[in-house]
Amino acid sequence: MAGPSDSLVALFRELAHLTVLDEGSPASFRARAYENAMEAISSYRGDLGALSEKELQAIDGIGRSTARKVREFFETGTIAKLEELRAKYPPGLLELTRLPGLGPKTLLRLRDELGVRNLEDLQAALEARKVRDVRGLGAKTEEKLLQAIARREPTGKEQRRPIAEALPLARELVAALEALPAVDRALYCGSLRRFRETVADVDVVAASAEPPAVMEAFLAMPTVREVVRSGETRTSVVTSTGLQVDLRVVEPRHFGAACQYFTGSKAHNIKLRQRALERGWTLNEYGLSVTGTGKVVASESEEAVYEALGLAFIPPPLREDRGEVEAAAEGRLPRSLRLEDLRGDLHVHTTLSGDGRSPLEDVVASAAERGYDYLALTDHAEDLAFNGVSRERLAGQKTEIEALRGRYPGMTLLQGAELNVGPDGGVDYDEAFRRQLDWCVAGVHSHFELDRDRQTRRILAAMEDPTVHAIAHLTGRRIGRRAGIELDVDAVLRKAAETGTALEINSALGRLDVASEVLHRARDLPVTWVVSTDAHHVRELARMEWGVLQATRGWVDPSRVANCWPRDRFLAWLRERPS
DNA sequence: GCCGTTTTCGGCCCGACTGTTTTCAGTCG
Numbered sequence: 001m002a003g004p005s006d007s008l009v010a011l012f013r014e015l016a017h018l019t020v021l022d023e024g025s026p027a028s029f030r031a032r033a034y035e036n037a038m039e040a041i042s043s044y045r046g047d048l049g050a051l052s053e054k055e056l057q058a059i060d061g062i063g064r065s066t067a068r069k070v071r072e073f074f075e076t077g078t079i080a081k082l083e084e085l086r087a088k089y090p091p092g093l094l095e096l097t098r099l100p101g102l103g104p105k106t107l108l109r110l111r112d113e114l115g116v117r118n119l120e121d122l123q124a125a126l127e128a129r130k131v132r133d134v135r136g137l138g139a140k141t142e143e144k145l146l147q148a149i150a151r152r153e154p155t156g157k158e159q160r161r162p163i164a165e166a167l168p169l170a171r172e173l174v175a176a177l178e179a180l181p182a183v184d185r186a187l188y189c190g191s192l193r194r195f196r197e198t199v200a201d202v203d204v205v206a207a208s209a210e211p212p213a214v215m216e217a218f219l220a221m222p223t224v225r226e227v228v229r230s231g232e233t234r235t236s237v238v239t240s241t242g243l244q245v246d247l248r249v250v251e252p253r254h255f256g257a258a259c260q261y262f263t264g265s266k267a268h269n270i271k272l273r274q275r276a277l278e279r280g281w282t283l284n285e286y287g288l289s290v291t292g293t294g295k296v297v298a299s300e301s302e303e304a305v306y307e308a309l310g311l312a313f314i315p316p317p318l319r320e321d322r323g324e325v326e327a328a329a330e331g332r333l334p335r336s337l338r339l340e341d342l343r344g345d346l347h348v349h350t351t352l353s354g355d356g357r358s359p360l361e362d363v364v365a366s367a368a369e370r371g372y373d374y375l376a377l378t379d380h381a382e383d384l385a386f387n388g389v390s391r392e393r394l395a396g397q398k399t400e401i402e403a404l405r406g407r408y409p410g411m412t413l414l415q416g417a418e419l420n421v422g423p424d425g426g427v428d429y430d431e432a433f434r435r436q437l438d439w440c441v442a443g444v445h446s447h448f449e450l451d452r453d454r455q456t457r458r459i460l461a462a463m464e465d466p467t468v469h470a471i472a473h474l475t476g477r478r479i480g481r482r483a484g485i486e487l488d489v490d491a492v493l494r495k496a497a498e499t500g501t502a503l504e505i506n507s508a509l510g511r512l513d514v515a516s517e518v519l520h521r522a523r524d525l526p527v528t529w530v531v532s533t534d535a536h537h538v539r540e541l542a543r544m545e546w547g548v549l550q551a552t553r554g555w556v557d558p559s560r561v562a563n564c565w566p567r568d569r570f571l572a573w574l575r576e577r578p579s
Numbered sequence: 580g581c582c583g584t585t586t587t588c589g590g591c592c593c594g595a596c597t598g599t600t601t602t603c604a605g606t607c608g
């Protein structure tokens with residue numbers, strides 16, 4: 001959803017980055033204020049450009065200075081302060097801040113004392129062994145920086161990885177750790193547990209009474225390619241895929257506090273620690289304790305930490321400092337979705353689709369095993385190259401479904417299709433044929449290159465079609481591989497509220513489409529959602545758990561999720577739709 | 580730079596690891 005506020009957010013991100021360098025401090029309060037402003041800007045629903053300086057200042061996280069910069073941006077297209085910093089710290093120098101191990105203080109000292117202005121300068125200084133002459137730096141630092149430069153491209157933390165890549169690895173590692181006799185429990189934390197769509201690294205916490213044994217076994221795991229650093233309780237490695245993994249080993253009695261701590265986000269934890277301080281306590285990875293005496297208030301479970309702080313338990317996907325701490329304090333957190341809330345799956349394929357891998361019978365049997373009350377079969381409609389299904393074959397499937405209905409009386413089977421949204425919003429077959437189907441989802445599978453206006457009109461047109469019940473994977477993005485179509489998201493959300501057309505939350509890890517930012521943006525709008533797996537194989541029916549986390553992250557209330565409704569209500573909703 | 584107030588300046592979160600120190604600063608998460 002590219003719009004003016006997105007470029008504004010990007011400018012503040014750059015401002016924060018440059019300010020850390022300018023002040024020579026990663027803990028710069030000014031930089032943090034810019035980051036808070038970023039959050040305030042991106043979560044503001046409305047036209048920021050229409051607000052006066054005074055109105056801007058009324059927004060939490062925006063003060064006099066930021067308000068002025070926002071106005072400046074809308075009036076001139078830029079921010080003078082940013083231009084000034086850009087001139088002071090050219091891109092070549094800025095690039096060096098991405099080198100692991102090189103912080104702002106050292107970088108500025110290298111610039112002032114050795115005249116380092118870019119990567120080439122630094123490399124030359126390192127090779128000439130001049131860096132060791134700078135006070136506070138030595139031969140080891142030279143070695144470390146040379147290595148950091150050498151492996152700059154493929155590994156390390158510069159490149160965020162899609163969740164679809166990191167999550168399976170994290171699960172394997174956790175399972176391998178839990179299989180160790182020395183390990184009580186293990187859990188992946190960090191941004192992965194918060195269910196961010198990309199991650200810079202994987203954080204794993206393990207509970208053990210014998211940390212050295214765990215570290216030794218961890219370092220010996222086959223996936224470990226390189227050891228970044230290793231201590232008694234904390235170790236960082238790079239895996240064979242280039243992903244960094246940080247393992248923290250704690251005593252079992254500290255497990256909950258450690259998981260809380262390492263799950264973050266940073267901003268969420270800062271809020272929590274402030275709350276602890278107000279109560280005369282200190283919160284760290286070992287627990288919540290009384291400042292001074294060290295008497296433990298809570299440490300064994302995350303639940304206990306939140307409870308002691310007077311907060312409802314905050315599910316990890318919500319921990320982004322988007323107002324969840326305040327909401328938890330006031331008892332108005334959204335009721336999070338649970339897997340068992342889902343009463344049916346409304347987007348699944350069978351072998352009828354060219355890319356489906358499980359036959360109809362198996363798909364229906366698996367859905368029944370999951371205890372679903374209803375299931376919609378949605379094979380690809382005819383316009384999709386290779387994989388699409390003709391009217392005749394769809395009619396044949398209807399007969400098969402009819403026969404299966406007798407065998408699964410407890411589950412309502414809906415015959416549907418996944419329609420293709422054409423460049424102008426038209427969909428497959430003809431209206432009379434589509435009306436014979438029980439349930440249609442419509443999604444974008446082509447023409448990703450159209451401009452934002454046309455894409456928006458295209459989606460709005462599909463939503464107005466009375467035979468379209470839901471829009472599948474709204475943008476068509478593949479995380480880390482293909483950007484989705486650009487859309488005026490607010491217009492789409494308004495249309496969804498107006499027409500009652502549901503928006504799908506696609507559970508495939510590579511999609512997670514609708515994005516959580518958009519879900520969050522819609523939190524107070526009367527939009528109907530469906531959480532679907534888009535399964536092409538029976539094992540992919542299990543993806544529903546990811547859709548649940550995605551919805552949670554987006555503050556989606558289960559009362560607005562159509563496939564959380566009991567069958568009677570769901571079917572009544574289907575019948576009621578205007579046509 | 581924001582916030583809040585005992586209104587206009589002071590506070591703003593915490594610890595491990597590393598490398599360079601002679602007691603700690605810088606970086607990272």
